[in-house]
Amino acid sequence: MRHWIRAHATYANVAATAALFMTLGGGAYAAVGNPFVSSGGTLQGCVAKRGGPLVIIRVGRRCPHGKVALRLDQTGRKGPAGLQGSQGIQGPQGVTGPQGGSGATGPSNAYFASSNNTLATLSLPAGDYAVSGTIDFSNPNTTGNDSGGCSLQVMGPGTITADSPFTTIPTSGAGNTEVELTDQGVAHLPGASQILNNCFFTLSGTTAVTAVTAIRVGTASP
Numbered sequence: 001m002r003h004w005i006r007a008h009a010t011y012a013n014v015a016a017t018a019a020l021f022m023t024l025g026g027g028a029y030a031a032v033g034n035p036f037v038s039s040g041g042t043l044q045g046c047v048a049k050r051g052g053p054l055v056i057i058r059v060g061r062r063c064p065h066g067k068v069a070l071r072l073d074q075t076g077r078k079g080p081a082g083l084q085g086s087q088g089i090q091g092p093q094g095v096t097g098p099q100g101g102s103g104a105t106g107p108s109n110a111y112f113a114s115s116n117n118t119l120a121t122l123s124l125p126a127g128d129y130a131v132s133g134t135i136d137f138s139n140p141n142t143t144g145n146d147s148g149g150c151s152l153q154v155m156g157p158g159t160i161t162a163d164s165p166f167t168t169i170p171t172s173g174a175g176n177t178e179v180e181l182t183d184q185g186v187a188h189l190p191g192a193s194q195i196l197n198n199c200f201f202t203l204s205g206t207t208a209v210t211a212v213t214a215i216r217v218g219t220a221s222p
Helices: 002-008 011-031
Strands: 042-048 055-057 067-073 110-115 119-124 127-139 146-155 159-162 166-169 177-189 193-201 207-217
Touching (some): 119 207, 127 159, 146 207, 177 193
Antiparallel strands (some): 042 055, 042 067, 146 166, 146 193
16 A cells, blocks of 8 residues: 555645555554554655655654655545524414413402392492492382482492482282382492492382392592
């Protein structure tokens, strides 16, 4: 091998000769611990300054006087990074995920209370409300008209503007005359409070079912 390189290599084709050497046998020589291949995988060669054959020398030897040392690496230098490739096509749409759980129940904006007498009491948090009160009178008397009325009131912090309706509860020969009365208002409650639908009647035997409803609104000015 050394004789062939000495006879044919010149300074102009050193790179081609070294590449051929590395391709055909460099890897194999390194694998078996060839004396011409260093532990780092390089070859050491010598060539005359004015041209001539390339001589491969053993590891640890130096080129004689008048010749230039050449170090040949088995692995070349890292080349520059390649250009960025084109964007790939969009993948298929994924499957639909499972349905999420139900959210917590939000606060109510409508409130209701009723009673089987003349007073219905409704507890409310702070806010502005449209309020409606009703009462169903039943007069079982066969003689003598009854009278009744209602008023919406606030017990606690707040104000309410409402009408105070009044009605006559007539009687009939068959008895059990029923009359419904409704009162409405607007309440402003700066804190937790109670709304009362406070009603009355006068004749003994008359019965009533009283109710009050409040619906929270944005802003009210009683």
